[in-house]
Amino acid sequence: MTSFNGEFEHKIDQKGRIFVPRRFLEEIEEISERNHFHVVVNKADGCLVIYTASAFAAYIGSAVAKQKTAKGAQLLRRSLGANSRKIALDAQGRLLLPDELRARIELGRDAMIVGSLSYFEIWDRKMYLETALPAADDFFNTEAATFPNPDYVPEEGGL
Numbered sequence: 001m002t003s004f005n006g007e008f009e010h011k012i013d014q015k016g017r018i019f020v021p022r023r024f025l026e027e028i029e030e031i032s033e034r035n036h037f038h039v040v041v042n043k044a045d046g047c048l049v050i051y052t053a054s055a056f057a058a059y060i061g062s063a064v065a066k067q068k069t070a071k072g073a074q075l076l077r078r079s080l081g082a083n084s085r086k087i088a089l090d091a092q093g094r095l096l097l098p099d100e101l102r103a104r105i106e107l108g109r110d111a112m113i114v115g116s117l118s119y120f121e122i123w124d125r126k127m128y129l130e131t132a133l134p135a136a137d138d139f140f141n142t143e144a145a146t147f148p149n150p151d152y153v154p155e156e157g158g159l
């Protein structure tokens with residue numbers, strides 16, 4: 001299973017291209033998925049979300065299945081259709097991020113690429129470091145005690 005981990009600081013060039021960390025590309029088990037991705041604008045958080053084709057299909061399937069009405073599914077499909085693009089990796093290992101999607105989240109030249117396990121995100125560096133990372137760290141530090149510990153095995157008959 002693909003698992004994107006880590007943070008990487010990169011520049012977005014004049015044409016809107018950004019290098020994908022080699023570690024991320026090597027993590028994609030299905031070689032045919034290493035060159036084509038889907039980018040989705042996450043306006044609520046202010047980042048671009050990058051999926052492999054199979055992860056994007058799973059995301060859409062799950063999101064549509066959670067809709068309780070046909071109208072909700074239609075609106076979700078329309079929003080995802082309007083706020084996503086298929087993008088390809090070039091020969092140098094860069095993704096061309098569409099201008100209109102970058103503009104929707106005010107993504108500048110200084111960027112952070114952040115692994116989010118089954119996908120990765122591209123953030124404006126300042127927004128990530130000042131807002132998104134502290135919020136994620138606060139959440140983790142507050143909730144970590146409630147996560148199951150795989151090393152814990154309760155004693156039989158014990159409390």
